[in-house]
Amino acid sequence: MILVLSIGGSVLDHDRDRLSGYAGVLRDLVSSNHTVFVVVGGGATARDYIGMARTFDADEAFCDLIGIAVTRLNARLLIAALGSSAYPVPPETQEDASVAALSGRIVVMGGTIPGHTTDAVAAILAEYVHADILIDATSTDGIYTKDPKKYPDAVKLDELSPARLVEIIAAEEMKAGANLPLDMLAAKIIERSGIPTVVLDGREPGQVVDAVNGARVGTCLR
Secondary structure (H helix, E strand, O other): OEEEEEEOHHHHOOOHHHHHHHHHHHHHHHHOOOEEEEEEOOHHHHHHHHHHHHHOOOOHHHHHHHHHHHHHHHHHHHHHHHHHHEOOOOOOOHHHHHHHHHHOOEEEEOOOOOOOOHHHHHHHHHHHOOOOEEEEEEOOOOEEOOOOOOOOOOOEEOEEOHHHHHHHHHHHHOOOOOOOOOOHHHHHHHHHHOOOEEEEEOOOOHHHHHHHOOOOOOEEEO
């Protein structure tokens, strides 16, 4: 199986135990003959740097480049945790990631270009490498009908279509401060590619293995 795993920066957040947990899970997947790609987000560190840059009136493209740099630092942290099981350098494009996978090692990367979140990067990568599954490990336990942090009546969805996800995101993105597990570009790539996708609670690395093995965890998009 070819797996692309997107791990939110807020999930790892310089947590040594969680980094070690993911390293163990990813090694086990590779030892079971799965091809594994990982895309790591920037999290709070990226937000802090971007916030500081904005105080100097930095434009958004410049801020995106700062965020990309932080995602690549986070990727290197996971590479350090994986040791020799990982390709030693974070690829900077999906094409480079595909070539790196020929090494037989776990490929870990961060962001690529301004305007693309790491979830979008992962979705494009999944399409590029013809992944069997895309897993989005977030700081929530799945996708809800609306932002559960704001609306107590929000309902978690066990399964939905990519088209319905696009509708949910479109409705929430019109509201300031929307808190969504996926952005519109990632959702549209998932919709066009048709790759089975699972959004799950990344704070429990073992759920990644559950999803690969077909267990019902988080929210399944298909």
